[in-house]
Amino acid sequence: MTTTATAVDGAATGYRPGRTLTIRSEWRRQASRRRTQLALAFVVLLPLIILAAFQFGGTGDDDNGGGEFSSLVELATSGGLNFTLFTLFVSAGFLLTVVVALFCGDTIASEASWGSLRYLLAVPVPRARLLAVKLVVALAYSAVALLTLAGTALLIGTLRYGWDPLRSTVAADIPAGEGLLRLLGILGYLAIGLLVVAGLAFLLSVSTDAPLGAVGGAVLLFIVSSILDQITALGGLRNLLPTHYSDAWLGILSTPVQSDDIVKGTISAVAYATIFWSLAFWRFTRKDVVS
Amino acid sequence: MLARLPARLRRALPVAVAVVVAVTGAVVWVAWPDSPAYTTEDATVTVRSGPNGDEPVDLDTTLYLPADADGPVPAVLMPHGFGGTKQSVAADAKDLAELGYAVLAYTARGFGRSGGQVHLDNPDYEVRDAQRLLDWLAARPEVSKDASNDPKVGVVGGSYGGALALLLAAxxxxxxxxxxxxxxxxLSRSFLPQSTGSPEVDGVFKKGWAGYFFSGTQGGDPTCGRFAPDICQAYLGMATTGRATAEAVELLRRSSPAPVLDRIKAPTLLIQGEADSLFPLSEADANAKGIAAAGTPVRVAWFTGGHDGGTGPASDRDRVRFLTAQWLDHYVKGEGDAPSNSFTWSRVAGFNALDRGLVTNGFSVDEYPGLRGTDMREVKVAGPPQIIANPPGGNPAAISTVPGVGALGAAASVAGVAMDLPGQHTHFVSEPLAEAIDVAGAPTVSIRVASPTGEAVVFVKLYDVDPNGTETLPSGLIAPVRLTGLPATIDQAQPVTVTLPAIVRRVEAGHTLRVTVATSDQGYATPAEPNVYTVALGGGALTLPTIAGAEPIATTAALWRWVLAALLAAIALGLVVVVLIARRRHRRTDISVHEEYADTPLVVDHLRKEYADGFVAVSDVHFTVERGQVVGLLGPNGAGKTTTLRVLMGLTQPSGGEIFVFGHRLVPGSPVLSRLGALVEGPGFLPHLNGIDNLKAYWQATGRPLADAHFDEAVEIAGLGDSIHRKVRKYSHGMKQRLAIAQAMLGLPELLVLDEPTDGLDPPQIAEMRRVLKRYATDGRAVLVSSHLLAEVEQTCTHAVVVNKGEIVASGPVDEIVGDSPTVQFDVTDVDAAEAVLDGLAGVRSVAWDGNGGLVVDIDGSPRSEVVAELVRAGVGVNRVVPRRRLEDAFLALVGSETRGSGDR
Incomplete structure (x- = not known):
């Protein structure tokens, strides 16, 4: 057991800042957690629950109040693509928000609450690297959840209802092949919209030691934004709300695709996410870790 | 003042200020009253008009004047649509007033508060009224003039007001x-349309729209309302018989620009709606041709609204507003370049998925091509001759549009409310289109009709049918046809070319086109007698005009796309800059080795840490850990031990001073931290993993080779047995503590830093830990142990550093620190005598019994040998002289006996 240091920066043999906490090891750290497994299991389960509801539920004659929702409910069983669309529609508002907030808000805060964060920093994992790896893995898990949800719904929906054109009330039927592309486009836009939640949750995650606070805070602010968006008296200010363009993906269903709101929504989401992440990095690379 | 605020508050201040400013700004922005850029002036103007110009009538007017005008400004006269008042054009009037025009909005005779009767834009009445208003404007000092009694004036109006503009200009x-x-x-063609080019007197009476307008005036005569008697009688006649008389046609034509277009010298911007079953695009086309023939500048634009479609979506409204302002600015105000001659139009692309409004695409070509387009596409339609019935009394009737619903929703006008009745219509269908056709103009089709009475009224429509069979009647427009002199059998029927209403529509590939010929329509008067017609195609194809070279009009959508691209580029650029700066900083980081300390595991050099809230946890800590030493960092709770270790681990930034590890300056994230193993502030593990997996996960995070970890030794030190395979969540505090020490020892770091390592351990484990640490400090390694337990440090450490209130009060070998203790224990033969002797000595400060026949004496630095000599001289036997080697005494002597920790300062 002699002196092992040889590097010019005084590091121990084999230590390289760029090799600490690899994406793979962080992925495994998170994969073994019960909350990761439960969240992913739930997104597999949800389409099955919806399918079961459609199978066993009676055809209630109460109207759904009109609007997009009722039309999507009516069309949900018209094919696998429509079933997937419906599943996404009912998940987009809350479930996916919570799942993304969970993956992105919990990642740093939970390490802080366990006390393991200070040991990672003492390894030392450079702080910016720690954040980057954690963020990438959290986003990857969020993407996996989103794709799993859509994939499961598409699979069981197609098995049950068949491979039929994508139908909607905003435009003519879209052939199944192109419908799949449209569905991927919708997934892409949903993912972009969720970047806001991811950014906010991540910022809260580096600011608090309470994982629940980070996740709940992000979801709460998202809900507040949605509520404010309902108040038309706010006028043009609503355009600045992060949730204002959250329904713009409906434009992908029309022919030709209406991309105006999607572009605006993307600008909004990317800008917010960038601001939140920048603040998170700025804060975390400077703060005193006292947990 | 600011400086006196707590640091935390001071840092939060800019954020708080920014939030307050943003919220205040938003509230002010919402609540700020719009200060109008114009003033208004209401007046009742009495004008004299009528055939002889001597019939007075009161006109209700509002003059909008720009507020900030210096000197006279050009004027705009704004008549309103049928059934409206001056209030109907208020929004447009304000808009133009803000653009710097004096706008005179007025209520036409027969409407609202104005007097008189409705003469339908008759040149002797309504038009003459408007001429008198021009006189009135010319008399206003606020209005600029071309000459005396000749104001600079434009006329802007829609529908009833639009025709007035044309007639007034003529x-x-x-x-x-x-x-x-x-x-x-x-006007006669509008209300008596005839799509074969026959005279209007044979036109099919558009009873739906006529009735809608006839009911549009309130008050006055119960039958005629405020209509002039001649107009009323003409309507009553047509509505009763369903046929027009030559006099009625003549009357309507008096109210039409058609005969007087050649007299219009004012440059004309014609804006016509595509969703307009009252005044279709063909009306604007006829106006454009007539005015252009006189050499007057004419420009045409189409938008997706109209009498059925309303004002259209925002993109259309913006375009119309821009074109209008540009036209007036150049030709009335005399500002700006001459508007180009280009023709702009828009096409419905679909519904907005969010608000269900229309989405339209704008297009432009260099010249107005007319209703026949620039190119003609032919589509073959086919179908056998068929017999269709004319319902008696025109009921039930097919539906194409419903007058007046256009204002309710644009969607209805596009999706259509079209419905045909079985037995009353026949189809001629095309094959699915191989490619999409952008129709822009009036299609034509040829039909043959046979009727036993020799006369027939039919309605020809063009449907766009998608592959699922969903049919759409573009804009709800149909072509009414009255045919006379027909044979009784279809074989003898001559083909008649029907010009369908002009439409703008993209017919997608795969869709079929369907020509429907029906016998009835709710909007039109049809023969009351039941009849049966035979309808066949007349030969030739359906022709569809298209416009070549259509350029899409750029919208804000393109702008937003650029914004998005710019944003992404800026983020990418920002990221590159940040990475470059970080690299540069990293390169510039002082990696020089402090030669003097190169072989010293740890040098803490005048360390100071002040927290954000102003609390000074460490004010001046200075010590060294050499190879082979086990150094105890000793101090009461809150003395600054943990803060020192936090800085040492790179968790917090020091406020002052430096730390060197093997000569490398230590900052958060310093690579040299990899040569340091630590347990600070208790264990930190992933609770869902077992002990061994936690160690593995930790080692994985270091990215170092597995072989360097020395897992077996660490696991042995942890001494957890089989429990190492249990989840950490289920561990006791002591087990976690042992696992944490094992984790700190992974990779056998050269400097081991342990904060309260024996916390939670039982005595045998503590003893074992002592041995482990002593053994660890061999081979050139060093250990720094912080503790508040004196015995532990005394028994484990070779050196000690005593911290109190953030400062070092003593440091050095444990022996020395203890040796400095001034008390000595004497075992003597005669305690009482000894006490008497010692009390008398000058250097002795205190004497106490220790209860075992000995005395504890504070000799205050006097040489022990002298004290012994004095005792012996006095005849007291001295069995044993022991310096009190108790760290506790030393500790208490150093830090004082007060129980308040430095954290309570």
Whole structure:
């Protein structure tokens, strides 16, 4: 057991800042957690629950109040693509928000609450690297959840209802092949919209030691934004709300695709996410870790 | 003042200020009253008009004047649509007033508070009224003039007001420019349309729209309302018989621009709606041709609204507003370049998925091509001759549009409410289109009709049918046809070319086109007698005009796309810059080795840490850990031990001073931290993993080779047995503590830093830990142990550093620190005598019994040998002289006995 240091920066043999906490090891750290497994299991389960509801539920004659929702409910069983669309529609508002907030808000805060964060920093994992790896893995898990949800719904929906054109009330039927592309486009836009939640949750995650606070805070602010968006008296200010363009993906269903709101929504989401992440990095690379 | 605020508050201040400013700004922005850029002036103007110009009538007017005008400004006369008042054009009037025009909005005779009767834009009445208003404007000092009694004036109006603009410009050359919108060319053709080119007197009476307008005036005569008697009688006649008389046609034509177009010298911007079953695009087309023939500048634009479609979506409204302002600015105000001659139009692309409004695409070509387009596409339609019935009394009837619902929703006008009745219509269908066709103009089709009475009224429609069979009647427009002199059998019937209403529509590939011929329509008067017609195709194809070279009009959508691209580029650039700066900083980081300390595991050099809230946890800590040493960092709770270790681990930034590890300056994230193993502030593990997996996960995070970890030794030190395979969540505090020490020892770091390592351990484990640490400090390694337990440090450490209130009070070998202790224990033969002797000595400060026949004496630095000599001289036997080697005493002597920790300062 002699002196092992040889590097010019005084590091121990084999230590390289760029090799600490690899994406793979962080992925495994998170994969073994019960909350990761439960969240992913739930997104597999949800389409099955919806399918079961459609199978066993009676055809209630109460109207759904009109609007997009009722039309999507009516069309949900018209094919696998429509079933997937419906599943996404009912998940987009809350479930996916919570799942993304969970993956992105919990990642740093939970390490802080366990006390393991200070040991990672003492390894030392450079702080910016720690954040980057954690963020990438959290986003990857969020993407996996989103794709799993859509994939499961598409699979069981197609098995049950068949491979039929994508139908909607905003435009003519879209052939199944192109419908799949449209569905991927919708997934892409949903993912972009969720970047806001991811950014906010991540910022809260580096600011608090309470994982629940980070996740709940992000979801709460998202809900507040949605509520404010309902108040038309706010006028043009609503355009600045992060949730204002959250329904713009409906434009992908029309022919030709209406991309105006999607572009605006993307600008909004990317800008917010960038601001939140920048603040998170700025804060975390400077703060005193006292947990 | 600011400096006196707590640091935390001071840092939060800019954020708080920013939030307050943002919220205040938002509230002010919402609540700020719009200060109008114009003033208004209401007046009742009495004008004299009528055939002889001597019939007075009161006109209700509002004059909008720009507030910030210096000197006279050009004027705009704004008549309103049928059934409206001056209030109907208020929004447009304000808009133009803000653009710097004096706008005179007025209520036409027969409407609202104005007097008189409705003469339908009769040149002797309504048009003459408007001429008198031009006189009135010319008399206003606020209005600029071309000459005396010749104001600079434009006329902007829609429908009823649009026709007035045309008729006024024809009748009064003082008008400098006009913008007639959604208006007619020939009122008789509008209400008695005939799509084969036959005279209007044979037209099919558009009873739906006529009735809608006839009911549009309130008050006055119970039958005629405020209509002039001649108009009323003409309507009553047509509505009763369903046929027009030559006199009625003549009357309507008096109210039409068609005969007087050659007299219009004012440059004309014609704006017509595509969703307009009252005044279709063909009316604007006829106006454009007539005015252009006289050499007057004419420009045409189409938008997706109209009498059925309303104002259209925002993109259309913006375009119309821009074109109008551009036209007036050049031809009335005399500002700006001459508007180009280009023709702009828009096409419905679909519904907005969010608000269900229309989405339209704008297009432009260099010249107005007319209703026949620039190119013609032919599509073959086919179907056998068929017999269709004319329902008696025109009921039930097919539906194409419903007058007046256009204002309710644009969607209805596009999706259509079209419905045909079985037995009353026949189809001629095309094959699915191989490619999409962008129709822009009036299609034509040829039909043959046979009727036993020799006469037939049919309605020809063009449906766009998608592959699922969903049929759409573009804009709900149909072509009414009255045919006379027909044979009784279809074989003898001559083909008749029917010009369908002009439409703008993209027919997608795979869709079929369907020509429907029906016998009835709710909007039109059809023969009351039941009849049966035979209908066949006349030969030839369905022709569809298209416009070549259509350029899409750029919208804000393109702008937003650029914004998005710019944003992404800026983020990418920002990221690159940040990475470059970080690299540069990293390169510039001082990696020089402090030669003097190169072989010293740890040098803490005048360390100071002040927290954000102003609390000074460490004010001046200075010590060294050499190879082979086990150094105890000793101090009461809150003395600054943990803060020192936090800085040492790179968790917090020091406020002052430096730390060197093997000569490398230590900052958060320093690579040299990899040569340091630590347990600070208790264990930190992933609770869902077992002990061994936690160690593995930790080692994985270091990225170092597995072989360097020395897992077996660490696991042995942890001494957890089989429990190492249990989840950490289920561990006791002591087990976690042992696992944490094992984790700190992974990779056998050269400097081991342990904060309260024996916390939670039982005595045998503590003893074992002592041995482990002593053994660890061999081979050139060093250990720093912080503790508040004196015995532990005394028994484990070779050296000690005593911290109190953030400062070092003693440091050095444990022996020395203890040796400094001034008390000595004497075992003597005669305690009482000894006490008497010692009390008498000058250097002795205190004497106490220790209860075992000995005395504890504070000799205050006097040499022990002298004290012994004095005792012996006095005859007291001294069995044993022991310096009190108790760290506790030393500790208490150093830090004082007060129980308040430095954290309580």
């Amino acid at each position: 009748q009064d050359q003082r008008v400098d420019a006009i913008v007639p919108m959604i208006t007619w060319n020939d």
